[in-house]
Amino acid sequence: MRFHTRKWVKPEDLNPNGSLFGGQLLAWIDEEAALYTIIQFENSKIVTKYISEINFMSSAVQGDIVELGIDVVKFGKSSVTLKCEARNKMTRETILTVDNIVMVNLGKDGKPAPHGKTEIEFVKDRLA
Numbered sequence: 347m348r349f350h351t352r353k354w355v356k357p358e359d360l361n362p363n364g365s366l367f368g369g370q371l372l373a374w375i376d377e378e379a380a381l382y383t384i385i386q387f388e389n390s391k392i393v394t395k396y397i398s399e400i401n402f403m404s405s406a407v408q409g410d411i412v413e414l415g416i417d418v419v420k421f422g423k424s425s426v427t428l429k430c431e432a433r434n435k436m437t438r439e440t441i442l443t444v445d446n447i448v449m450v451n452l453g454k455d456g457k458p459a460p461h462g463k464t465e466i467e468f469v470k471d472r473l474a
């Protein structure tokens with residue numbers, strides 16, 4: 347799993363207990379999954395279709411650095427299934443895991459469209 351993104355837990359990210367608000371973490375993950383999918387599909391018209399069970403394993407507090415990891419579980423015809431982990435950058439303690447996030451490629455008509463991808467691609471290889 348590659349950890350591309352780091353987030354700094356700020357006061358506005360906290361819940362009333364003073365730890366990282368789960369909804370904020372999920373928003374970060376949805377954005378990370380969307381960006382990953384846009385880069386893989388080379389298409390910005392994508393949507394989140396399905397998110398499986400979410401396992402909050404530990405919490406984060408103000409000042410913590412959280413890193414987000416994404417990997418591909420499988421490529422479908424119009425979809426890709428991703429898995430995700432959020433962990434504490436300094437301690438490597440897992441904060442949350444999501445086993446399946448299904449992202450769908452849309453055509454100009456807003457309906458699912460084949461993305462034509464079968465494996466992870468890296469932008470540097472496309473530019474080579």
Ligand SMILES: CCCCCCCCCCCCCCCC(=O)SCCNC(=O)CCNC(=O)[C@H](O)C(C)(C)COP(=O)(O)OP(=O)(O)OC[C@H]1O[C@@H](n2cnc3c(N)ncnc32)[C@H](O)[C@@H]1OP(=O)(O)O
Nearest residue numbers: 376380390392393394395396422423424425448450457458
């Ligand atoms: C100049 C500036 C430029 C800026 C440029 C940047 C733009 C930056 C954009 C950022 C964008 C961010 C995006 C964020 C992410 C959201 O926040 S998106 C918003 C939340 N999501 C939605 O609103 C989606 C609402 N749902 C839908 O519209 C429809 O359900 C969908 C997604 C079009 C799918 O329709 P459908 O009839 O279910 O289609 P169907 O063909 O049956 O299934 C499509 C695929 O999904 C799979 N699937 C369907 N249901 C399920 C399920 N329950 N479980 C698993 N898989 C499923 C199918 O197996 C199929 O996969 P493939 O076999 O083709 O691989």
